Amino acid sequence: MTSFLTEAFDIKVQNLLKKIKYKNSSFYVLCLHQSSSLITGNKAWKLKYNIEEVIRRGMNGVLTFGGTYSNHIYQTARFCNAAGLASVGIIRGEILDNNPTMLAAKTNGMKLIPLSRSDYKKRFDPEYLEFLQTQFPSLKLLPEGGTNKLAIQGTTELGNQIGQLCREHIIANVGVSVGTGGTIAGIICGLKNEVYTCGFGALKGDFLLDDARKLVNNETLVRWGVEDDQAFGGYAKWNMDLIQFIQEFYTETNILLDPIYTGKMMFNAYHSDRLDESWMFIHTGGIQGNLGFRKRFGVDLPITE
Numbered sequence: 562m563t564s565f566l567t568e569a570f571d572i573k574v575q576n577l578l579k580k581i582k583y584k585n586s587s588f589y590v591l592c593l594h595q596s597s598s599l600i601t602g603n604k605a606w607k608l609k610y611n612i613e614e615v616i617r618r619g620m621n622g623v624l625t626f627g628g629t630y631s632n633h634i635y636q637t638a639r640f641c642n643a644a645g646l647a648s649v650g651i652i653r654g655e656i657l658d659n660n661p662t663m664l665a666a667k668t669n670g671m672k673l674i675p676l677s678r679s680d681y682k683k684r685f686d687p688e689y690l691e692f693l694q695t696q697f698p699s700l701k702l703l704p705e706g707g708t709n710k711l712a713i714q715g716t717t718e719l720g721n722q723i724g725q726l727c728r729e730h731i732i733a734n735v736g737v738s739v740g741t742g743g744t745i746a747g748i749i750c751g752l753k754n755e756v757y758t759c760g761f762g763a764l765k766g767d768f769l770l771d772d773a774r775k776l777v778n779n780e781t782l783v784r785w786g787v788e789d790d791q792a793f794g795g796y797a798k799w800n801m802d803l804i805q806f807i808q809e810f811y812t813e814t815n816i817l818l819d820p821i822y823t824g825k826m827m828f829n830a831y832h833s834d835r836l837d838e839s840w841m842f843i844h845t846g847g848i849q850g851n852l853g854f855r856k857r858f859g860v861d862l863p864i865t866e
C-alpha cells in the first residue's frame with residue numbers, strides 16, 4: 562500500500578477507548594467515530610483490504626450501492642477522492658437537492674446513479690452485476706454496506722485490536738450495531754471466544770442472526786448473539802424516546818450518537834441494564850447522517866461534537 566493508505570488505515574484504537582459515565586453507570590465506549598483518520602467508524606476496517614485490492618490490481622476505483630443517507634456511500638466517496646480513485650454510487654430512490662449525504666458524495670467526485678426502489682432490488686442479481694462490470698470494467702464492485710470477504714478480513718483485525726483492549730481493561734462483553742453483519746462477523750472472528758459479542762440489530766428480523774452466522778462461517782465461535790428486535794420496528798424507524806435519549810446522552814457524555822445504528826444500540830443497552838464496566842460499546846460512526854435526519858424530520862438531533 563502507498564504510505565497515504567497505510568497512514569489512513571493505521572488507526573490506534575487504544576487512543577479511542579473512553580470510560581463513560583451516564584446516569585450513575587460507568588462503561589466503555591470505543592469511539593471509532595473520533596479517529597483522526599480520513600475514514601471514521603467501522604468503514605476504515607471494511608474498506609481497507611478492498612481498497613488495497615483496487616490498487617494492487619491497478620483498477621481505477623470502486624462502484625458500490627447504498628441508500629440516499631448511506632454512511633458507506635459517504636465514506637467511500639470521501640476516501641476515494643482523497644486517494645485519487647474514482648467512485649460510482651448506485652443509489653436507492655430519488656436524490657433530493659438538499660440531501661447533505663448525497664451532496665458530500667457528489668462534492669467528493671462520486672458519480673451518482675439513482676435507481677427506482679424496484680430496480681434497486683437487482684443489486685444482488687449476478688446478471689445485473691455482470692452488466693455493471695462491463696459498463697465500468699476498471700472499477701471494483703462493492704456490495705451495499707461494503708460487506709464482503711475482504712471487509713471481514715479488515716473487521717477481524719478490528720476484533721483482534723478490541724480483544725487486546727478487553728484484556729488490558731478486563732472487559733467481558735462487547736456491544737456493536739448490526740446492519741449487513743460484516744462488522745460483527747469480523748469482531749467475532751477476531752475475539753476468538755475470548756469475550757462475549759452482542760449485536761444490536763439496526764434492522765428487525767431473525768435473518769440478522771443467519772446472515773452473521775454465514776459471514777462468521779465458523780461453528781467453533783459460539784460466544785456471541787444478535788438482538789433482532791431492538792430496531793424500533795425496522796431500519797431507520799425511530800420515535801421521540803430515541804431522539805430524547807440521544808439528546809440526553811450527548812448532554813451527559815459529550816458523545817454524539819446517530820438514530821440509525823449507535824443510538825439504538827445505546828438506548829437498548831441502557832434499557833436492558835447493560836451499562837457497567839464489563840461492557841465496551843463500539844461507536845461505529847454514522848453521525849454524518851444526523852444533519853440529513855434533522856432536515857428530513859425536523860427533530861432537534863445534535864449534529865456536532
Ligand SMILES: Cc1ncc(COP(=O)(O)O)c(C=O)c1O
Pocket residue numbers: 602603632633706708738739740741742743744745822823845846847848
Ligand atoms: C454507523 C454504522 N454502524 C454500524 C453499521 C453496521 O455495520 P454492518 O453493516 O457491517 O453490520 C453500519 C453500516 O455499515 C454503519 O454505517
